[in-house]
Amino acid sequence: GAVVSQHPSWVICKSGTSVKIECRSLDFQATTMFWYRQFPKQSLMLMATSNEGSKATYEQGVEKDKFLINHASLTLSTLTVTSAHPEDSSFYICSATLAGGETQYFGPGTRLLVL
């Protein structure tokens, strides 16, 4: 149990376009989902916390208008990178917590390359 999926697993796009990444909890309901990004040879950096039915909370330095997060249901959160630039190229990872649970379960990640 406690499986989190992400789609797509990798994406290549042109500079200036927008990219949507989906995060799904497959076998549980997740009231809270988290979005991280990871640059090469670095650790995961929390971008935002997403609660179902409410606005996401962004970490300092993360532009909310650039990284749009929607958590419309208890099993789906989406991250849209708007007007992507090469510096947005990174490994994006989501995680989800069971309602009332303590443990975060992570998705397999989405590798984004912006040309």
Add this chain to the structure above:
Amino acid sequence: DAKTTQPPSMDCAEGRAANLPCNHSTISGNEYVYWYRQIHSQGPQYIIHGLKNNETNEMASLIITEDRKSSTLILPHATLRDTAVYYCIVRVGDNDMRFGAGTRLTVKP
């Protein structure tokens, strides 16, 4: 959430126990100790967590000192597939999870 300190890298021989230390001297009474690992180009994988007592599951054992200022993750019989970055994180309840640099464990044949 309290900060953790881990050695940047460790080696272990295949089949031997891997003991990964973590210092969390500023941990507060309601903070749990979590361990995750990240194999190259994958999302982090949950291993184990605990509050005060030692814990064991099918993957590993977690030993927490009595004063809770440090802990050790034990992989009893390391295999080549255990090569990964291991993260020790302290956290309260369902708060967000902050990752440090972790320990890069290399299991050698």
